[in-house]
Amino acid sequence: MVLKKQTVWLLTMLSLIIVLSVYYVTSPTVPGGDEIAFVDEGEEQQESDINIEELLEGDANEVVVNISEEFDEADETDGMISAISTNEAFTTIRMELQASRDRMAEEFTNIRASADASAEEKVEAHERSMELQRLAQKESQLETLIVAKGFSDALVLAEDNKVRVIVQTDELTAAQATEILNLTHTHLGANSEVTVAHQATK
Known part of the structure; x- marks a missing residue:
């Protein structure tokens, strides 16, 4: 299916962009062979690369305590910052997601305009195009509602019935996570598997 192929392509490209971005901003200060790691209050180490495919994975209604990255600081002499900011990462993901959806919408438009497409294919293309628009609107509305709760920023990634919500904040309480969970179920469906x-803010 076109939707599945586009989704796999999107996730692959987003993963590549984030990995390359992290490598680019950290390479001047990271000695060869060293690895950067996620650190949760000095106790638990996780992989450092943000894998976009993993953003949509996870158990339903899971609350992740912290996915903030710890990066080495840049040399004081050159004044560069060695960490990509959360805002930049969120913006990059949003732009790539929108670009992918625009391409999918264009494909659906081409199918509807094609003389070779059957009436059934045209109807299906129209329905999928409308579904993409509705999903983007719901994601945007949910992000706005979450930010209104006092968070610096929020990113909502929805695919099928899986939803990943990432908020920009130094600390996320269980009560806040539950509230986000309830908001997500209200706006994207009670059957959604939400993570x-x-x-952390940079």
């Missing part, structure tokens, strides 16, 4: 995580 809530947070990333």
Whole structure:
């Protein structure tokens, strides 16, 4: 299916962009062979690369305590910052997601305009195009509602019935996570498998 192929392509490209971005901003200060690791209050180490495919994975209604990254600081002499900011990461993901959806919408438009497509294919293309628009609107509305709760930023990624919500905050309480969970179920459906995580502000 076109939708499945586009989704796999999107996730692959987003993963590549994030990995390359992290490598680019950290390479001047990271000695060869060293690995950067996620650290949760000095206790638990996780992989450092943000894998976009993993953003949509996870147990339903899971609350992730912390996915913030710890990066080495840049040399004081050159004044560069060695960490990509959460806002930049969120913006990059949003732009790539929108670009992918625009391409999918264009494909659906081409199918509807094609003389070779059957009436059934045209109807299906129209329905999928409308579904993409509705999903983007719901994601945007949910992000606005979450930010209104006092968070610096929020990113909502929805695919089928899986939803990943990442908020920009230094600390996420169980009560806040539950509230986000309830908001997500209200706006994206009670059957949605929701994962809530947070990333510390830079």
